[in-house]
Amino acid sequence: MTYLLLPRLHIRAANALAGNAAISPAKVMACVLFGHNLGLKINCRPSRVAILHHDAQLLGEYGSDGFYDFHPQQRRGATFIDSVDYSSKNPHALSLQPTASCHLTLSLLFEVRGGINIERVKRFLRTARIAGGNIDSHGEIEAADDLDALHLPKGFWLIERSDLLDTDGSPVDALVTAIGRKSVRAEAPETRNPGDPPPPLPDSWLAASVLGYAMTTPFEPRAGVRQTDDGETPLHAFCEPLLGLVQYVSTKDYGPRPIPWWEHTWLQDDVFVVRQTQSIPSV
Known part of the structure; x- marks a missing residue:
């Protein structure tokens, strides 16, 4: 097994619209699928x-009330829909499309099967995108067979917090309640001995993120589907995004816990998700 570190990727104008219900810079699904494209x-x-x-940095304007009066930047459509712009009173003008964008700086750590050619990775990053955003620059790329040989930068790990949504009530209500609750910083013990469990995680920095897709139609051949690099036309299905809950935890607070890896899987034939491979202790 080889580990690949892509440090400090500066991503310009990435998509921040998490379905129709949330705006979030937590791009877990996009990073997982970026890794799939990298491998190809x-x-x-x-x-x-x-x-x-x-x-x-969310792109938009803030009013007098701070974040809660945030208005994301909007863009006009590039083409008419069926030759008629259905949402504009002016028959010669293109309507605004619902969008939300952000600039991001991320470091991505991959567990890779197979050899890694650093020069090929650099060439890929010149034209690659994450969540639709351009990668303008990055730090020194590293690859090693041992995690301890990598120079992981400080930052905030994105970890899954589906445990906060385990409720008998509405999952939507549980998501809104979890995001809106008052943060409480867990108190770490004054002294720690070797072998002691890591300190509790802080209860803060929660965000909604797209963690899956549920198909709403069967997979079948459709006209206009994007082809693969080999020229094949894959089967296509329409789907709806599935929102989950993630938490930003600083590397200092995270401590010596296992690396919070994300991986993709199919829960069933019509539900595709990304999830963490080991459980993170609750706060």
Whole structure:
């Protein structure tokens, strides 16, 4: 097994719209699928990814009430829909499309099966995108057979917090309640001895994120579907995003816990999800 570190990827104008219900810079699904694309281009197989968040800037305007009066930047459509722009009173003008964008700085750590050619990775990053955003720059890429040989930067791990949504009530209500609750910083013991369990995680920095897709139609051949690099036309299905809950935890607070890897899987034939491979202790 080989580990690949892509440090401090500066991503410009990434998509921040998490379905129709939330705006979020936590791009877990996008990072997992970015790893899949990376593997296809450099002839290896990234099996898991860990996400270190450094910075995010939502693109929009803020009113007098701060974040709660945030208005994301909007863009006009590039083409008419069926030759008629259905949402504009002006028959010669293109309507605004619902969008939300952000600038991101992330470090991605991949667990890879197969060899890694650093020069091919660099060439891939010149034109690659994450969540639709351009990668303008990055730090020094590293690859090693031992995690301890990598120079992981400081930042905030993205970890899964589905445990906060385990409720008998509405999962939507549980998501809103979890995000809106008052944060409480866990108190670490004054002294720690070797072998002691890591300190409790802080209860803060929760965000909604797309963690899966549920198909709403069967997979079947459709016109206009994007082809693969080999020229094949894959089967296509329409789907709806599945929102989950993630938490930003600083590397200092996270401590010596296992790396919070994300990987993709099919729960059933019509539900595709990303999830963490080991459980994170609750706060």
